[in-house]
Amino acid sequence: MSVSFDGKVAIVTGSGNGLGKSHALALAARGAKVVVNDLGGDRHGIGESSDAAREVVSTIETAGGEAIASGANVADYAEVESMVNAAMDKWGRVDILINNAGILRDKSFAKMDLDDFRLVMDVHLMGSVNCSKAVWEIMKDQNYGRIVMTTSPSGLFGNFGQTNYGAAKMAVIGLMNTLVLEGSKYNIHINALAPTAGTRMTEDLLPPPVLKLMTIEAVTAGALILCHDEAPNRMILAAAAGGYASIKMFETDGIFLSPSEQTPEKVFESLKSINDTTLNVPFESAGKETEKFISKAMTYVQSLQSNQ
Numbered sequence: 001m002s003v004s005f006d007g008k009v010a011i012v013t014g015s016g017n018g019l020g021k022s023h024a025l026a027l028a029a030r031g032a033k034v035v036v037n038d039l040g041g042d043r044h045g046i047g048e049s050s051d052a053a054r055e056v057v058s059t060i061e062t063a064g065g066e067a068i069a070s071g072a073n074v075a076d077y078a079e080v081e082s083m084v085n086a087a088m089d090k091w092g093r094v095d096i097l098i099n100n101a102g103i104l105r106d107k108s109f110a111k112m113d114l115d116d117f118r119l120v121m122d123v124h125l126m127g128s129v130n131c132s133k134a135v136w137e138i139m140k141d142q143n144y145g146r147i148v149m150t151t152s153p154s155g156l157f158g159n160f161g162q163t164n165y166g167a168a169k170m171a172v173i174g175l176m177n178t179l180v181l182e183g184s185k186y187n188i189h190i191n192a193l194a195p196t197a198g199t200r201m202t203e204d205l206l207p208p209p210v211l212k213l214m215t216i217e218a219v220t221a222g223a224l225i226l227c228h229d230e231a232p233n234r235m236i237l238a239a240a241a242g243g244y245a246s247i248k249m250f251e252t253d254g255i256f257l258s259p260s261e262q263t264p265e266k267v268f269e270s271l272k273s274i275n276d277t278t279l280n281v282p283f284e285s286a287g288k289e290t291e292k293f294i295s296k297a298m299t300y301v302q303s304l305q306s307n308q
Contacts, residue, residue: 003228006031009091010227011083013037013074013131014101016052019150019197022216023098023223024056028065030224032096035087036060037070039101066091074101074127077134084134094135096227098148099128099172102165109163117164124168128175136183145188146227149176151236153194156247173236173249180234181285189233191226194247195219196240213241251289253279256296 005027015024016038028034038053053069060067068090072079087094103123105116128149139145154162155169172192179190197219198211222239225231236247255273257266267274283289 001230003224004031005096005224005228008032008095009035009087009093010096010098011035011037011070011087011094011131011135012098012100013127014039015098016040016056019195019216019219019223020098020100021052021056022220023100024067025059026217026220026224027096027227028060028067029063033066033091034060034068035070035083036067037072037074037083037101039071039073074099074131075122077130080130080134084131084138088138093142094138095142095144096146096148097131097135098150098223098227099131100148100150101127102150104162105164106161108161112163117167120164121168121171124165125171125175128172132175132179136188139183139188140186143187145183145186146231147179147183147188147190148223148226149173149190149192151192151194153196153238156194156236176234184233189231191232191234192236193219193223193226194236194238195222215241218242248282250277250280250282251292252277253281254293254296256293256300258300 008027008031010024010027010032012020012024012027012034014020015034015036020038021036024034024036036053036056038050038056040050040052050069050071053071057067057069068086070083070086072083074080084094101123103120105112105120107113107116132147135145135147139147149172150169151172152165152169153159155166155171155173158166176190176192179188183190196214197216198214218241219239222237222244226235226237238245238247252275255270257270281292283292
């Protein structure tokens with residue numbers, strides 16, 4: 001199957017450098033019209049400049065594609081709305097949103113300033129919220145939309161010194177999970193990319209030989225399948241160094257304790273059974289998880305009734 005984006009309009013945040021730039025260039029090369037968004041600060045979120053975004057636009061146009069630059073701060077909803085309006089004014093639709101913009105303010109939790117915690121949450125989480133909200137009604141009216149969240153192994157599994165970043169990156173999974181349910185009847189698919197690549201975000205975190213393997217192009221190959229017509233829905237795709245894997249959140253089948261057994265002591269004694277992964281099941285919604293526990297309780301009630 002050939003992956004094409006002919007006729008599609010895409011917004012890629014944080015696309016002046018690194019992964020976002022790679023995503024934007026690849027989408028344009030395959031036919032998409034692209035809004036290249038970048039505030040232009042460094043990886044810590046300091047400074048503003050539209051030079052990087054304009055350079056990416058120039059590269060796209062030189063290759064025969066169409067693109068516009070945006071310096072919108074994704075943490076500012078008014079600026080995001082203006083960016084989306086500019087895309088609508090020029091092309092009349094928005095089909096794809098890749099929420100890629102991000103910054104780092106790494107420190108151990110004990111040493112971290114809460115302002116740095118809030119700022120990272122604002123850019124990663126509220127940036128994804130703002131951009132998704134700004135395109136949501138457009139995608140509903142079109143009966144078509146593809147949104148990619150950018151999560152991280154740091155959020156899904158933890159990473160020392162990144163409580164703010166990790167919290168934000170896990171939060172976008174919660175955002176995705178509910179948007180999937182609300183967008184499915186409008187043909188809006190939402191997925192998440194969990195990348196590791198050699199960019200300015202990781203240049204001093206990984207040794208040079210490893211960085212050489214962690215190409216941004218390898219990650220972009222995964223990003224593009226998440227925003228294609230035939231994209232999956234609610235997938236967390238891990239991508240690094242040419243490796244690709246699906247990350248899933250499971251809940252064990254668990255146990256049921258009768259009312260007389262529902263004590264901390266009994267729960268503690270049952271941890272081995274509670275942790276048994278033999279019957280792991282991924283849930284489509286929180287309601288499905290509740291149904292599982294209600295089913296166990298009803299089985300107990302029915303057994304009592306049958307013994308009366």
